[in-house]
Each structure stands twice: as structure tokens, then as C-alpha cells.
Amino acid sequence: MASDTLAHDHHTDTHSGGSWKGGSEPFKASYGKLMMWYFLLSDAFTFSGFLIAYGALRFSMPTWPVPDFVFSTFPGGFHHLPLLFVTVMTFILLASSYTMVRAVQEGHRENKRGVVVWMMWTILGGAAFLGCQAWEWNTLMGKEHMTVTTNPFGTHTVSGTYLEGDGHDIKEGDTFVAGDSYLMHKHEGEWAPLKYTITDGLDKGKEGQQTFGPKAFGALFFFITGFHGFHVLSGVAFLLIICVNSATGLYARRRNGYEMVEKIGLYWHFVDLVWVFVFLFFYLL
């Protein structure tokens, strides 16, 4: 326990009567770093609250939109590429986390140039991630008409044969089975749920039509990814400020190993950490 020995040495050096009597840092971390940790802990509870709400609502619904069906578009007009775009987003955030680590390491050896360069890469990564999220939201809202209160992504609970096509992926006569996903489209500004004949179960032979998916999906998606995106946005703002301050030599004068860069680094890694779980619950499961 190297740290215990150090604590003991420190104690005998200062004769201050223990770490908790003031004058020394109890956890060998400055107040700023310590408070960043506790802020992140509280923020982790906020995000957990959101994600647990997602889990509870998802568990309460008989069906739920299938993520690899919902998130299968890619810039350039590509479709049916499940999870590819969000994987790219994940890699952008991971890469920016790595460049942040490098900035902190350069700070520890008081290398101003290194700090600024690696922080600029991190800012670029954060901005790229926000750009991707903007594209994703724009596709969902503008092209697929998902809103906070409307969710056109449904799941069939019976098997059947479509009686009409929607001019997109579904043609007249296409068959589906229970559990298949669909996206309801708008026709001339109006929702156009497709009619179909049910081919199994109690209602066999009857006519049915597409319905909206669970309403909560849109609200949960936009609020949770939005809350995360807001963290990325404010992170980019703080990174910019701290990058400029580093470049002007403010932190070099402090001679504390660019601790400010270390603190914003903690925040930035936390944003990446949250994305690990947003990615898990929204896209993978």
C-alpha cells in the first residue's frame, strides 16, 4: 500500500493532527478534482434515473421498437445498415476520450504545445459527435416523423399479408410475422397506416391496420440522448475555454501539472462513460 505510507509521511511532516484537521488534502486530491468526482457521481445518478425509467417503461410494454430496425440509416441515403452509424458515433467519442487522456499526460509533464494540440483533437471529436447526433435526430424527426409524443416505429403482434403498399419498403402482398418491425409513413402530410389481412391467431381472416408503437419511445429517446448531447455540448464549450487558457500560458504559470485539464478530462471521460450505457440500452439491447 504505497499510498498509505505516503499518507503517514505527510501526516508526520505537517504535525497538523491528521488529514481532516485542515491544511492538507484528505484524499490527496485538490478540492476541485474531488468536487468534480462528486459532481460526476450525482450526474451518474441523474442518468441512471433516466435509463432506469427507460427500462421500466420498456418492460411494461408488450412490444418495443427494435433498435437495429429503428437505427439503420446512414448518411448518403443508405438504409438497412443496422447500428452502423451509432457505432461510428461511439468510435468518435472513444477516440476523443483517448485524445483527452493524451492531453492530460502532456499536461503532467508541463508540455503546453502537447496539451493544446491534443485538446484541439478532443474538441474536434466532440463537435463531430454532435454533428452525427444532429444528423440522427434530423433523420428521425424530419424523414421518419418521430417526435416526443409520436412513435411511428411499431411491431406486429400477428402475422398477415399487406393489402396495400406504402411506396417505400412495403409492397402490396408482402407478408409479415408477429415480431416483425415496421415504420408507419405519412402520405401527403397525413399518417397512412397500411391495411392488412391477419393470417393467424383468433382474428384470422379479419382485416387489421398498422398502429403507432409505444408512445414513450420517442420521449425517452429524445430526452436521454438529448441530455447526453447537452453534456457533450457543454463539454465542448469548457474544453474550448480551457484549451484557450492553456494556449495563453495561464496554466503553465500555475505549475500544477495542468490540473484544470485533468478536471475537464474527468468530465469528458464521464460523458464517454454515459454513452457506453446509452449505447447499451438504446442500441444494443
Next chain:
Amino acid sequence: MSHLTYDQSKTIANKTIGILAFITVFEVLFALLGKGYLVEGFHISGWITGGVMMVLSIVKAYLIVYEFMHMKYEVPGLVKTVLLPTLLLVWAIIAFLAEGKYWGTSRVNVKNTVSQVESVE
């Protein structure tokens, strides 16, 4: 504060990002494999893929917190005050998912009661 040299910490960071990237690719491929996108007609139970991916995500979280955020090199007291409170979430997750299941069954019961009343009338 870590006692590692610059080169040592650089090596650790490179290794960590490599593992994180590998796990992420594996997770996505495993999710797609389990849902039958990669091999025609081949599926894995959602409970297995879900369980594996949750464990892998916790490994990723561990790597980010312990290596990238340097939790590994902090004093034990700091580690405990930050990590122990998160254990409260274990019960929150169990309780709210059970509650969610209950909402689901109540909703079905309410619907059935309504349709029974309607058919009687």
C-alpha cells in the same frame, strides 16, 4: 496522482483504447449475430446476448473509470466515496424493472376488464 512515467502511462492509454475499441466492435457484431443479421437463420437468445453485453459494458466502464479517469491511482478513500454509492443503483434497477413488469400486467388487466364490460353491455 500516479507514480507512472510519461512513457508508461502512454503505453497504458494505448492498450486501454485498443481494448475498448475491440470490445465495442465485438458487442455490435455479437448483437447483430444474435438477432440473425450475420448468419442466415442463426439466432441467440436475447437473455444471453443481453447478459454478455451488459458484462462487457461494465468492463468498458471499469476501463474508462480506472485507467482514463485514473481512479486506479487515487487513494482508497476517494475510490470508496465515489464508487460505493453507485451500489444503491443495484436495488433501484431491480425494483423499477419489477415495477415496470407490474405496470404491463395491470395495463393488460385493465384492458381486459374494459372489453368484458363492453361485451356485457
